[in-house]
Amino acid sequence: xxxxQKIARFSxxxxxxxxxxxxxxxxxxxxxxxxxxxxxxxxxxxxxxxGFSGLAPILYKKERGKVSFDERDLxxxxxxxxxxxxxxxxxxxxAAMIPFFILGPKGTISVKYxxxxxxxxxxxxxxxxxxxxxxxxxxxAKEKNHE
Amino acid sequence: xxxxxxxALSVVVTTLAAVVASTIAIIILYQKVGMPEAxxxxxxxxxxxxxxxxxFIFKKEKxxxxxxxxxxxxxxRAGIAGFxxxxxxxxxxxxxxxxxxxxxxxxSVTWLPRIFIGTGITHFFFYSITILCEYGLGxxxxxx
Numbered sequence: 382x383x384x385x386q387k388i389a390r391f392s393x394x395x396x397x398x399x400x401x402x403x404x405x406x407x408x409x410x411x412x413x414x415x416x417x418x419x420x421x422x423x424x425x426x427x428x429x430x431x432g433f434s435g436l437a438p439i440l441y442k443k444e445r446g447k448v449s450f451d452e453r454d455l456x457x458x459x460x461x462x463x464x465x466x467x468x469x470x471x472x473x474x475x476a477a478m479i480p481f482f483i484l485g486p487k488g489t490i491s492v493k494y495x496x497x498x499x500x501x502x503x504x505x506x507x508x509x510x511x512x513x514x515x516x517x518x519x520x521x522a523k524e525k526n527h528e
Numbered sequence: 529x530x531x532x533x534x535x536a537l538s539v540v541v542t543t544l545a546a547v548v549a550s551t552i553a554i555i556i557l558y559q560k561v562g563m564p565e566a567x568x569x570x571x572x573x574x575x576x577x578x579x580x581x582x583x584f585i586f587k588k589e590k591x592x593x594x595x596x597x598x599x600x601x602x603x604x605r606a607g608i609a610g611f612x613x614x615x616x617x618x619x620x621x622x623x624x625x626x627x628x629x630x631x632x633x634x635x636s637v638t639w640l641p642r643i644f645i646g647t648g649i650t651h652f653f654f655y656s657i658t659i660l661c662e663y664g665l666g667x668x669x670x671x672x
Contacts, residue, residue: 459604466611470651473618477644481637489634495622495643502618 382521385454387441389461389514392434396508399430431504457517465509469502476501532599533663534586536656539579543653546575570642576649579656602662610655617650618643 382390406424410416476498480490529537553569621643625635 459608462608462611463604466608466615469615470611473647474644477640481640484637486638488637490637490640492626492629492633492635493631495635496626499619499622502615506615 383454383518384441384443385450385458385514386518388437389511389518391437391440392507393511393515395434396431396504396511399428400504402427402430428500428504431507434507457514460517461510461513464513465506468509469505472505473498473502530599530663531586531588532603532659535582536659536663538582538585539576539652539656540660542579543576543649543656546573546649549575573645573649576652579652602659605662606655606658609658610651610653613654614647614651618647621646 403425406427407421408424410424411418411421414421480488480494484490549572550570553572554566555569557566557569625633625639629635
């Protein structure tokens with residue numbers, strides 16, 4: 382398994398853990414503790430775990446004296462980024478237009494919705510990028526990969 | 529200059545014209561009617577939509593190879609650059625109101641389509657800028 386695969390796998394695991402814990406926390410606060418939904422949504426604080434994915438390049442360092450990146454890797458990276466941004470764009474359009482059509486042009490929304498859009502977009506990009514990278518290289522180690 | 533360059537150049541020119549017209553309109557309206565109303569000057573950003581017409585003006589020539597591996601690579605790179613800068617715009621457009629107004633404030637839902645349109649314009653503008661930077665502004669001997 383090469384470095385890009387390891388980073389993608391690490392990011393995917395971190396994002397999935399963050400999403401799962403957030404969903405469990407929101408459900409527990411709403412159904413078990415009985416908090417109103419606005420307060421129960423505080424369970425999404427577990428999304429902060431996604432920040433650990435930034436550690437991936439430090440954990441999986443480049444090996445000196447080894448060619449760890451070629452044309453094919455660059456192509457895969459570009460493909461992963463393009464797909465991630467395309468899906469982000471689609472979700473962003475939905476997130477921007479659905480409240481507008483539901484509430485009407487005179488409606489108002491909490492300003493908290495805006496950072497939620499940004500962080501939601503960031504998580505989508507990370508998730509899709511990791512999945513596409515693993516999909517392109519293969520989910521397991523292969524002989525043809527650099528290691 | 530190939531077709532991609534011509535389209536990119538017209539998008540950049542129309543977007544810049546729209547930004548200049550909007551800025552002038554906002555300044556004039558601000559002096560006359562004050563701030564929230566002055567933002568109506570942003571309507572001039574609609575001019576940037578004319579840039580998309582260039583795709584129909586500069587048509588593909590039939591029977592000619594108009595697209596090769598290099599063009600595809602440039603387009604992909606431009607796409608990523610456009611998306612990255614559009615994401616930066618989303619970040620700023622969403623986080624600035626949050627920090628300025630505070631977490632308990634409410635905003636008009638009309639801001640969402642505005643952010644969406646602004647993101648689209650940012651994407652196409654930087655996509656075109658990257659296309660022009662990659663190919664160069666003039667023709668360099670390549671034939672479309």
